[in-house]
Amino acid sequence: MERFSFAADVAFTPRDELLERVTIAPLSAPISGRSPFQAAVFRFAPGGRIVRHAPAGSGSQILAVLLGSGGVSGTSGAEEPIAAGEAVFWKPGEEHELKSTEGLMALIIEGEGLDMFRRPQ
């Protein structure tokens, strides 16, 4: 068993023009041939956002809001409110945006072949 921290004090601010007032604390190693997915905790300060973009790469994404609330959109561009306990799934390459007035903490998982949980019918 190895231990590590993903607390706010170890999170970093990436040099990424898509991110404004957002820090990242990775949980997993980055995507590689060995493991084609990654997970990280994103913390949005009040007014933080991930600017609208179409992600490169062939992975899909799951965003799960852990604390706080914000506004989220996918292909349509129509912003919808989202809060702790709610998640969204974006297909590979799907254009999307996420912003928060009050601040939020979210998990983002990205991977090849990743699908959201679908409740048995």
Place this chain on the structure above:
Amino acid sequence: MERFSFAADVAFTPRDELLERVTIAPLSAPISGRSPFQAAVFRFAPGGRIVRHAPAGSGSQILAVLLGSGGVSGTSGAEEPIAAGEAVFWKPGEEHELKSTEGLMALIIEGEGLDMFRRPQ
């Protein structure tokens, strides 16, 4: 963009003798050939635990405590305190246990080739 919930009211109590007073709200689809990893939110009521076991399968696991605190162990069996913002990595097949007196919420990610985030030296 598709939406779904992982809030407490959609979590379920699996029939699993390894879990006591623990509910699960999956984020991703279960491990399959298409995507060899999975992620889910585990909620421990006070006194909840994942009984000591050596997991089947060839995946490693990352446990990230999101809220609350508990006690965790790996191969050695020595219990260590863990709290929100802290994570552990268990190797494939590594025997482990997790329990909580006060209750906790944690993310567990499991996958083939999964490694924890390692800070560049």
